[in-house]
Amino acid sequence: MSSLNKCLAIALVLSAATTLAQARDLTVVGFGGATQEAFDKAYFKPFAAQSGKPVVQDTYGGGLAKQKAMVESRNPTWDLVQMDQNEMELACEQGLLEDLDHKQLKNAPEVNPEAFSTCGVGAFVxxxxxxxxxxxxxxxxxxxxxxxxxxxxxxxxxxxxxxxxxxxxxxxxxxxxxxxxxxxxxxxxxxxxxxxxxxxxxxxxxxxxxxxxxxxxxxxxxxxxxxxxxxxxxxxxxxxxxxxxxxxxxxxxxMDYWTIIKNTPNKDQSYKLLDYILSSKAQAEFAHAIPYGIVNTKASAALDAKTVDALPNAPANxxxxxxxxxxxxxxxxxxxxxxxxxxxxx
Incomplete structure (x- = not known):
């Protein structure tokens, strides 16, 4: 095989791999249990119905091992990932996460500024x-x-x-x-x-x-x-x-945070789901599904007194x-x- 043909063959393989990666369904990862059931009800199912694209779910018990392996192998199979604050900060320092681009989030102005970090935005309190x-x-x-x-x-x-x-x-x-x-x-x-x-x-x-x-x-x-x-x-x-x-x-x-895995081929779709999650309607649905504090200030202000009283960040609590x-x-x-x-x- 000539050098030119070898180069063409390699390019075709790389192109096919890139196409396959881009064809992978959006995968969102959480800690499972009742909280992830609330995510699914308030965020994932409505977003999938609205976008017409599936949302695949996975769970993990915390830690950075999987994120690190994905980034180092340049083969991310996770996209949007729930993380606790200290692990998010460590992952951010290690270059395992995308820096959060506020411009990709039209609902960002409604979010409590304290909920933003370099590599994430608050999922809930x-x-x-x-x-x-x-x-x-x-x-x-x-x-x-x-x-x-x-x-x-x-x-x-x-x-x-x-x-x-x-x-x-x-x-x-x-x-x-x-x-x-x-x-x-x-x-x-x-x-x-x-x-x-x-x-x-x-x-x-x-x-x-x-x-x-x-x-x-x-x-x-x-x-x-x-x-x-x-x-x-x-x-x-x-x-x-x-x-x-x-x-x-x-x-x-x-506060737990939403983060995006570094170099995911689904970065644009991850931002679309994240923006949906941060919308006032979706945030209110989540607070009604499970009493954790939400970060959209417009949604927080519209919650009924009974729901507010059950939240960790209610003033009385x-x-x-x-x-x-x-x-x-x-x-x-x-x-x-x-x-x-x-x-x-x-």
């Missing part, structure tokens, strides 16, 4: 709160993280997420640290020791959960008496017949709330998670 089994304690259940530790007055197993982030903050607040001082204390060796010492007090009672569905399943089955859980999961369980209280005092809250400090965890997570893993195994 979520929180981790405390709840308990009302069949065990009635209306006189625990009302604070300090009460969470009181296994004499409120006996039974305690559910906590199996990770340092959020768990160490809860331990310090249970030990009397006010939310505004939590990260100042946790940044010190003495504060870290204090958090682990507090966890030592109830270690035999802790049942560690790793997915958002587990604590509510355990609570319904009577396997735990009191647990930390995501507010949206509690609300969905209550819609399905449970009666678990949401204890907003000292809630831990943060923000008293004594703790905003998760992403820069803190970017700096400290590796060391604290290593210590936490060793502590759990002891």
């Amino acid at each position: 979520w929180s981790e709160v405390m709840t308990y089994d009302p069949k065990k304690f009635g209306a006189d259940g625990p009302k604070s993280w300090a009460d969470f530790w009181n296994v004499k007055k409120w006996p039974g197993k305690r559910g906590l997420r199996k990770q340092a982030r959020m768990t160490l903050e809860i331990a310090l607040m249970a030990d009397g640290v006010v939310p505004t001082d939590v990260y100042k204390v946790l940044a010190t060796k003495q504060g870290q020791d204090r958090a682990f010492a507090k966890l030592d007090e109830i270690k035999p009672y802790i049942q560690w959960w790793e997915t958002g569905a587990q604590p509510l399943e355990w609570l319904a089955a009577g396997n735990v008496a009191v647990t930390a859980a995501y507010n949206g999961r509690i609300a969905i369980a209550n819609q399905q017949g449970s009666n678990f209280p949401l204890i907003w005092q000292q809630q831990l809250y943060s 923000m008293k004594d709330a703790l905003l998760l400090d992403t820069p803190f965890w970017v700096n400290y997570e590796e060391d604290l998670m290593n210590r936490f893993t060793r502590w759990v195994a002891q």
Whole structure:
């Protein structure tokens, strides 16, 4: 084969590969469960019906391994991806995500400016709160993280997420640290020791959960008496017949983000879906489907009082709330998670 023919053959292969990549359906990725069901209802199905193009869904448990492999191999199979804030910031620094182009989002002016980051825009505001089994304690259940530790007055197993982030903050607040001082204390060796010492007090009672569905399943089955859980999961369980209280005092809250994988061939379509997601109508539909805070200010202002009261970022629910400090965890997570893993195994 001549050099010219070889070049033509290579060009044809590359062209076919590019055409195949561009022909791939738009793939959106989330953490699954009730939240992704709400995404599907409010965003993905209506967008697919409007655009006439399918939206393929996938799920993952967080982390950057898949995104990194896709970008390094130059073969992205994901397009629009839900990420928590600290992983989004790390992925952005590592060049795994597209810089967000506001010009591609006609609904951007309606979005709270604080929801924008270099490589993402807020998907929703979520929180981790405390709840308990009302069949065990009635209306006189625990009302604070300090009460969470009181296994004499409120006996039974305690559910906590199996990770340092959020768990160490809860331990310090249970030990009397006010939310505004939590990260100042946790940044010190003495504060870290204090958090682990507090966890030592109830270690035999802790049942560690790793997915958002587990604590509510355990609570319904009577396997735990009191647990930390995501507010949206509690609300969905209550819609399905449970009666678990949401204890907003000292809630831990943060924002998840929508991101676009670097060099995806579906970048234009990703922006179209993202713009639909940010529209006031779609945002209101999402808030009604699951009570997580939305970022479109026009939609927020139009929500009914009952829906607003169930959102983490409702003014009444923000008293004594703790905003998760992403820069803190970017700096400290590796060391604290290593210590936490060793502590759990002891």
